[in-house]
Amino acid sequence: MFSAVVRSVALALFQGDADPSPPRSRWLRFRPPRWQPLAGHVDLVQVADILVALLLFGSTFSQFVGWNDEAKLPVDDQLLFLASAAFSLPVALRDRWPLGAWRVAVVLLPSALWVIETIRPGPGDPPYTAAMTVMYVLVAYSVAARCDRRITIVVWVVGALAAWIIHPDSMAVVTVIVTVALLFGYNVRVRRNATARLVEEERRTRLAEGAQAVLEERARIARELHDVVAHHMSVIAIQAEAVPLKAAGDPVQLEAGLAEIRSLSLEAIAELRQVLGVLRDQDGRTDTAPQPGLDRLDELVSNARAAGLTVRVGRPEPLGPLPPAVGLSAYRIVQESLSNVMRHSPGSTVTITVEHDGHALRLRVANAGGTAPGGTEGAGQGLVGMRERAALLGGTLEAGPVDGGGFQVTATLPIAVAATEETT
Structure with a gap:
């Protein structure tokens, strides 16, 4: 039990990785016109994340500068810049590296919380801003939607413990918000996996049906070959054995018997060609010669x-x-x-x-x-x-x-x- 917990924590903090980004529809990922300077495809989801990250950074930095001007103990602008990046950088990274974005948030949030506690007016209030809430909800959703369930559980535990340490009075509200985001992302992951399994099962079913059709066709051809070869070869073998005995040295009867064997051989060859004709046809056309009845x-x-x-x-x-x-x-x-x-x-x-x-x-x-x-x-x-x-x-x-x-x-x-x- 303890080793499983340690393994889960190690996956979340150091060793784990997220699933690849799900395939986009052609409306969310497209190749720009040739005259555009952009290379490769344009992913509208990543573009939206970057725009949201820039908006969060700009609004947060502006808010911090205003608080800093009013504070009696002003904070250096570099710390304000770092604190603003803590609310924006994880959003910019969440689509390409969701687990890495969460780790960046865990590392940078303490500095941002210290800045807020230092310069924000109204001491005693929860040290949470709208930008922080938006950032963490988006990152938590991405982790739950693209990472293993064990990692999602560790993210939930870390979030709950951090809320209890930072501001115990608001722990319940913060835990509920994080839980909803994680459950929503986990539900999306479950549905994606179920859809992927269904697509894989359908692919395997089509392959199995194709293989079964090939086996049935082989069985049909083998059955036709067996009927043709077994019958004609049996008759030819018996005729070849009986003709010399029946002719008893008479060249006329011997010639007639050999002609009969030749006729049977030609008939067998004709039927074999009819059965194998479809195999020789590159276009898959069936032989139009009438089947015997x-x-x-x-x-x-x-x-x-x-x-x-x-x-x-x-x-x-x-x-x-x-x-x-x-x-x-x-x-x-x-x-x-x-x-x-x-x-x-x-x-x-x-x-x-x-x-x-x-x-x-x-x-x-x-x-x-x-x-x-x-x-x-x-x-x-x-x-x-x-x-x-x-x-x-x-x-x-x-x-x-x-x-x-x-x-x-x-x-x-x-x-x-x-x-x-x-x-x-």
């Missing part, structure tokens, strides 16, 4: 059958118009489901069911056990991506093994919600 379901089925799967499709004819977001998500979900079947259950039978009732699109991709051993387990990003696609549209997706072996993916994608979001 369920109208290309037959291509997925054809590729899957070419890879050795038996695929059955059940869908209404005609399917009806779908919002682009729903069509793309449905296409990617079916594409990823078929890719998983190719990797984990090659040679199996797949049933694709598409239902559309005007309110929601329902997909079901189910497969029985494969006729050949499946590949290694993946990282599970395909299922995560499918669930994210459904969730972004306000839909649901369930995936898991079924009785008797096999796997099933069921997705429900709302249509009305997606259409509304695209319109807005």
Whole structure:
């Protein structure tokens, strides 16, 4: 406790410093015209402080000279000058160095009080003048508004003790005046700090939102890349393995199989270019090429059958118009489901069911056990991506093994919600 008190007193008298001056509005701080001899910016607050300081100095010195002429024990003019500076110099310094201004006032006030007690008529009255009151109130406010709370408390204690020592009868009035000035300044400091914290929080929020948007965009691009690469590469890998066996030395069938692989490779490259087009665009323009939808379901089925799967499709004819977001998500979900079947259950039978009732699109991709051993387990990003696609549209997706072996993916994608979001 004692060390904390000593630390606070040391901060107020020797070690402490004030916060920087708060930023001014353009009405209080401006750059003068070029033809003016003044350099830099003009701060109207500091100009006002200097004018007030000159006014206090002139009025106080004139008052002291008048008292000195009437006194029986006149005081030297240099002391009158120093006493007048005690009421004006702290005001001139209070904006740039508020704590330094208070220290200057504490050092110079004893000489000013001695001069007042010596030459002022009417002994016994409180040795306070209007200039002294104005000076100390302004300086105390500046200290409370720009310094640590511990320093403000020390300033209040010093002011109260000085009032009790100088003139005990007026101590209550002086303490109230100093307290009001300090409380007002402290309230301003609290509000400034709260505003600064709010601005900093808003800045951090904007940065966080920007970072989140970047992560979401990365996730979207990664999801698109995964769907494109996983599907096409799976088909190409199976085709590359099956074509030599199927051709059995027949150059015609071998050539046809290689042409099919080439066609799949070109299709994969085209979709990759479409996904990455926005990243290459310096102006941030999006690729205007149409995104795939369920109208290309037959291509997925054809590729899957070419890879050795038996695929059955059940869908209404005609399917009806779908919002682009729903069509793309449905296409990617079916594409990823078929890719998983190719990797984990090659040679199996797949049933694709598409239902559309005007309110929601329902997909079901189910497969029985494969006729050949499946590949290694993946990282599970395909299922995560499918669930994210459904969730972004306000839909649901369930995936898991079924009785008797096999796997099933069921997705429900709302249509009305997606259409509304695209319109807005």
